[in-house]
Amino acid sequence: MADVEVWVADAVALADRAEPLLSAAEAERSRRYVSAAARRLFVLSRALQRLLGSARLGVPADRVEIGRRCRLCTAGGDHGKPYLEGAPGLDYSVSHAGRLVLLAWSPGCRVGVDVEWLDRRLDPALLGARTLAAAEQAGLDALPAADRPAEFLRLWTRKEAAVKLAGHGLTVPLAAVRVDGPTARLAEPPPGWPAEPLSLTALPVPDGYTAALATTASPRLALREVIDLRNGVELGPPAAGRATRGLPVEPGTTN
Template sequence: MADVEVWVADAVVLAQQAEPLLSTAETERSARYVSVAARRLFVLSRALQRLLGSAYLGVPPERVEVDRSCRLCSDGGDHGKPYLRGAAGLDYSVSHAGRLVLLAWSSACRVGADIERLDRRLDPGLLGARTLAAAEQADLDALPAADRPARFLRLWTRKEAAVKLAGHGLTVPLASVRVDGPTACLAAPPAGWPAEPPMLTTLPVPEEYTAALATTAAPRVALREITDLAGIGLAPARPADRRDAGPGATI
């Protein structure tokens, strides 16, 4: 089993406290956001990456260097999976939606994570044609219309978690990634994809959200809620071992 820590924080509650942790460039970028909600998510996401990186590495937050250079592009653009410089054995993934920021960290396996609000407005029929495998689409079509958006978003988070783990993002067509089982499977994996199909875990998050974790080993998940950035004040860690949160959980 691979230990994975999943951290969840509320941007409405903590964004103001997170402001001083941003770099000058991040502060300037945050000021360009028109949406207050999007700005809060950006601020807390960037601050938590630096603050948790500090805790894992044992260095001051200002010494944590996050690199987002794409390892799959020849130009190394600033759109790759983030990683900490000088911490080759530590892998993490970050996602946000609504008012929540979610981060998954592990030194025992590769990780990818995604979270979405279940009330997100979308057309499962239109999006499903571009993002679902044939079997996934058939299962979705068999559901009552009212149940399709939530089911689609659960599939979506599992696909996003898998491609984020591998660092490929949307360069991999989501329709080619099948996630209706315990692992994320591709018929023809691209270069850099894990040798074994990533394992998928449904994470226990507030009921208005859905979230998924992808890992390259069976995970032992500790879910932590961040309630205060001062010294990382935490609610007690609780193993995510409920039936709906186990490795390979169905959706």
């Protein structure tokens, strides 16, 4: 087993306090957002990554270096899974939707996290044809129509968490990743895919959202609500069952 911590944060409540923690380049990028909701998510996501680095490396948040060099392609472009420079044993993943930001991290295994807003207007039949394996699609089709959107997004978050852990992104077709069991499976894993089984865990997030965690070891999980950022990241106690108090859904913003 490996210790895994997941921070759950409300962008509406915390983005103003997060903004001073950004680098100059991040602050400039944040000002280019047209959507205030998307801007808040970006600001809080980057601030939480910096605070994680500050806590683990013992340096001020503004001195934390976040690397994004792709480790899977020869070009090594600036599009890979983020990592903290100077902390090679630490793995983390971040995701956001609505007004929620999740950051999962572990010193003992690789992690991937995904959260989505439960949008009942989506068309599971159309999206499922492109992203689900045949058995997953059959299971979805067997459900009452009203239950299909939530089940589709449950599967989607598990797939996204797996590919984010591996760092492959959408270079791996989601339909090739089977997630209808306790682990993610691929018939023909691509180069660089983890050799270890990818364990999948549903995360208890507020009503209106669904979230999943992928790990390369069975997780000893602690979910923590981010309460404040004024003196570093201030966390609530580990939550059992329900991760946080209910947060209003702010539709139209996602990863």
